[in-house]
Amino acid sequence: MSTTIAPPHSGTAFVKKTRIIRASRQAVYDAWTKPEILKKWFGPVGHVCTLAESDARVGGIFRFACEPDTAAPSGTPPSDIIEGVYTEIVPGERMQRTGYRSASPDDQALLTVTFRDVEGGTEVTVLHELHERLPSDTVHLYEAGWEGTLDKLVALVAA
Amino acid sequence: MVEQSNSGLDLVFHALADGTRRALLNTIAQKRLSVGELAAPYEMSLAAVSKHLDVLERASLIRREREGKSRMVSLHPHPLEAAQNWLAFYDQYWSDGLDRLQATLEEKEQ
Numbered sequence: 001m002s003t004t005i006a007p008p009h010s011g012t013a014f015v016k017k018t019r020i021i022r023a024s025r026q027a028v029y030d031a032w033t034k035p036e037i038l039k040k041w042f043g044p045v046g047h048v049c050t051l052a053e054s055d056a057r058v059g060g061i062f063r064f065a066c067e068p069d070t071a072a073p074s075g076t077p078p079s080d081i082i083e084g085v086y087t088e089i090v091p092g093e094r095m096q097r098t099g100y101r102s103a104s105p106d107d108q109a110l111l112t113v114t115f116r117d118v119e120g121g122t123e124v125t126v127l128h129e130l131h132e133r134l135p136s137d138t139v140h141l142y143e144a145g146w147e148g149t150l151d152k153l154v155a156l157v158a159a
Numbered sequence: 160m161v162e163q164s165n166s167g168l169d170l171v172f173h174a175l176a177d178g179t180r181r182a183l184l185n186t187i188a189q190k191r192l193s194v195g196e197l198a199a200p201y202e203m204s205l206a207a208v209s210k211h212l213d214v215l216e217r218a219s220l221i222r223r224e225r226e227g228k229s230r231m232v233s234l235h236p237h238p239l240e241a242a243q244n245w246l247a248f249y250d251q252y253w254s255d256g257l258d259r260l261q262a263t264l265e266e267k268e269q
Contacts, residue, residue: 013172013242015249019257023264031264041259044252107245126257128249130169 013130022121029092029115032124038064044080060086062097088112098131167219171242174218179203180211184234187221193229 021028031037033056043049043066051065063083084099087110096112108131116123174180179201186197198208212232215221219238223230 013168013245015246015253017250017253017257019261021261021264027264028260031260037263041263042256045255124257124260126253128253130172130245 015128016125018123018125020118020121020123025115025117025122026092028122028124029095032095032113042066043082047080056086056089056095058086058089062086062099167238168242168245170218171220171238174214174220175242177211177214180215183208183211184215184220187232187234188236191231191233193226193231194223195229197232 023031031041033054035052035054038052038054039049041049042052042064046068047066048069049064050067051063053061053063055061061083062085063081065079065081067079079102081102082099083102084097086095086097088094088096092115094112094114096110098108098110100108110129110131112127112129114125114127116125175184183197186192194205194209194212197212198205201208212221212223216223219235222233222235224233225231
């Protein structure tokens with residue numbers, strides 16, 4: 001399993017996910033950038049993507065509207081709009097965009113998605129970071145592996 | 160300060176990015192201590208420990224209160240929960256998203 005390197009100027013809050021998909025690299029890349037394919041899968045659980053706009057060029061905008069699907073249980077959050085701008089595009093290899101969800105407009109995110117050929121398909125890595133940058137002199141303090149510590153702390157606090 | 164805001168979370172994650180501060184927080188989570196008691200196990204000056212406490216305080220993770228001659232440090236757990244919620248939310252969000260992406264693409268290829 002590959003490890004995708006976080007940008008050196010990365011902030012400290014991130015979620016990173018890697019998945020191997022049995023499809024060509026181009027097909028997986030297209031699924032992240034082409035509106036007609038994005039509509040088929042993008043959005044929170046219990047929602048359907050009713051609108052997708054995606055101009056996958058640096059400076060191009062994206063906009064997704066997700067509505068609760070008819071089978072969604074009551075209590076499912078209402079429609080969510082995700083919008084922002086592409087900040088980096090390497091076709092078939094890497095896509096980066098920054099944006100926010102209407103459900104939490106303060107939660108600006110930087111999303112970096114990378115695509116890599118692997119045996120049997122394509123490895124896709126999603127790096128979701130809080131967008132606000134830390135001062136550069138604090139970045140070296142970053143260490144991986146504190147998520148578990150945080151879990152333990154929260155458990156301790158909750159006890 | 161609105162603790163749920165992006166900048167609030169950034170302060171929390173920044174505070175947690177350092178091993179010494181995590182250790183300090185862990186100690187405070189178990190017991191309310193004075194700054195002196197907290198600094199005792201560390202091979203660093205009281206001033207250095209105080210700087211770390213400043214960072215934790217800016218992130219609203221701790222409170223310092225004067226009590227007689229000492230300053231007592233206690234945990235303020237709410238921002239920790241906000242940070243945990245942020246991580247848990249996006250962990251689930253992308254886990255579900257990748258499930259659906261995978262289902263969409265692998266169905267198409269078959």
